[in-house]
Amino acid sequence: MKYIAFIAITVIMNACCATKSDKKESGDLSEKYASTITAEELKTHLYIYAGDEMEGRMTGTKGQKMASEYLRNFYQDHKIPSPIEELNYYQPVPASYFKRVKDPKDSENVVAFIEGSEFPDEVIILSAHLDHVGVDDEGNVFNGADDDGSGTVAMLEMAEAFKQAAEDGNGPKRSILFLHVTGEELGLYGSAYYSENPIFPLANTVVNLNTDMIGRIDPNKADNPNYVYLIGSDKLSQELHDVSEAVAAKYSSDIELDYTFNDENDPNRFYYRSDHYNFAKNNIPVIFYFNGVHADYHKITDTPDKIEYDLLEKRTRLIFHTAWEIANREGRITADKL
Numbered sequence: 001m002k003y004i005a006f007i008a009i010t011v012i013m014n015a016c017c018a019t020k021s022d023k024k025e026s027g028d029l030s031e032k033y034a035s036t037i038t039a040e041e042l043k044t045h046l047y048i049y050a051g052d053e054m055e056g057r058m059t060g061t062k063g064q065k066m067a068s069e070y071l072r073n074f075y076q077d078h079k080i081p082s083p084i085e086e087l088n089y090y091q092p093v094p095a096s097y098f099k100r101v102k103d104p105k106d107s108e109n110v111v112a113f114i115e116g117s118e119f120p121d122e123v124i125i126l127s128a129h130l131d132h133v134g135v136d137d138e139g140n141v142f143n144g145a146d147d148d149g150s151g152t153v154a155m156l157e158m159a160e161a162f163k164q165a166a167e168d169g170n171g172p173k174r175s176i177l178f179l180h181v182t183g184e185e186l187g188l189y190g191s192a193y194y195s196e197n198p199i200f201p202l203a204n205t206v207v208n209l210n211t212d213m214i215g216r217i218d219p220n221k222a223d224n225p226n227y228v229y230l231i232g233s234d235k236l237s238q239e240l241h242d243v244s245e246a247v248a249a250k251y252s253s254d255i256e257l258d259y260t261f262n263d264e265n266d267p268n269r270f271y272y273r274s275d276h277y278n279f280a281k282n283n284i285p286v287i288f289y290f291n292g293v294h295a296d297y298h299k300i301t302d303t304p305d306k307i308e309y310d311l312l313e314k315r316t317r318l319i320f321h322t323a324w325e326i327a328n329r330e331g332r333i334t335a336d337k338l
């Protein structure tokens with residue numbers, strides 16, 4: 001009896017302590033890899049990605065193809081694989097898919113993938129749209145540095161951080177799909193296409209964290225620029241909302257999480273207006289990260305020099321920590337509000 005009781009106690013103690021130290025270690029690791037996301041690297045990428053050479057990245061144009069190539073080259077250079085086939089990072093979206101678009105052209109979503117070490121079939125999708133609105137009649141470039149150059153370079157930095165973790169033997173337990181969607185500005189086409197032609201079954205898609213415009217300060221927030229608007233986190237999953245809040249409190253307590261636009265009655269209806277909605281409507285929990293509109297929104301003045309790189313770094317790190325927790329926590333996040 002005694003002996004058995006002794007074993008039982010030992011087992012319980014081990015279970016307790018292993019979990020605790022795992023958690024602590026995992027937290028430190030999240031911090032360690034988040035610190036590789038820097039304002040400087042975000043800025044370097046964004047000056048190229050939103051530079052005049054990309055000609056405003058209008059879906060199907062030469063400039064958009066250059067943007068896609070930039071993303072592909074980044075993943076290739078960092079040895080982050082494609083989920084489709086070796087060295088093929090493009091999910092084609094045919095011209096015929098852009099139904100309400102005049103003179104549509106072939107385009108593509110750009111995808112990269114880090115396979116989970118424990119639950120490879122469970123996929124977390126990080127997304128941002130790769131396209132913008134092109135050039136005006138006089139040939140002025142819409143740089144789209146904030147929209148959505150900011151979300152795009154945030155994804156690159158997060159991918160680099162996860163890849164570094166994987167190389168160190170600390171890769172995510174669940175898989176991460178980096179999904180750069182095309183045709184957002186024309187009507188959320190790339191994300192709609194992915195949701196109808198998913199590379200991994202939607203049933204295995206745990207969450208979509210979508211980032212669109214996180215590099216500026218909403219004039220209404222001038223008194224506290226260190227904030228991010230979160231939209232959708234509690235719509236399908238209380239668990240996701242709670243995890244998101246806990247992660248922010250632990251790692252990014254200086255950032256205010258602002259839920260103004262999460263209100264069902266908000267007239268802007270942002271929940272329905274970016275790519276995450278194509279996942280939400282398939283009952284996949286989402287969080288949309290956003291910093292609001294500003295005077296340069298959809299103007300030729302949305303340029304890289306106006307981006308708040310220090311804030312962009314903080315916001316990107318918050319999203320990374322959230323993805324890290326969802327990828328590494330014991331249980332899969334569920335759509336518990338369905």
Ligand SMILES: [Zn+2]
Nearest residue numbers: 129147148212
């Ligand atoms: Zn956008």
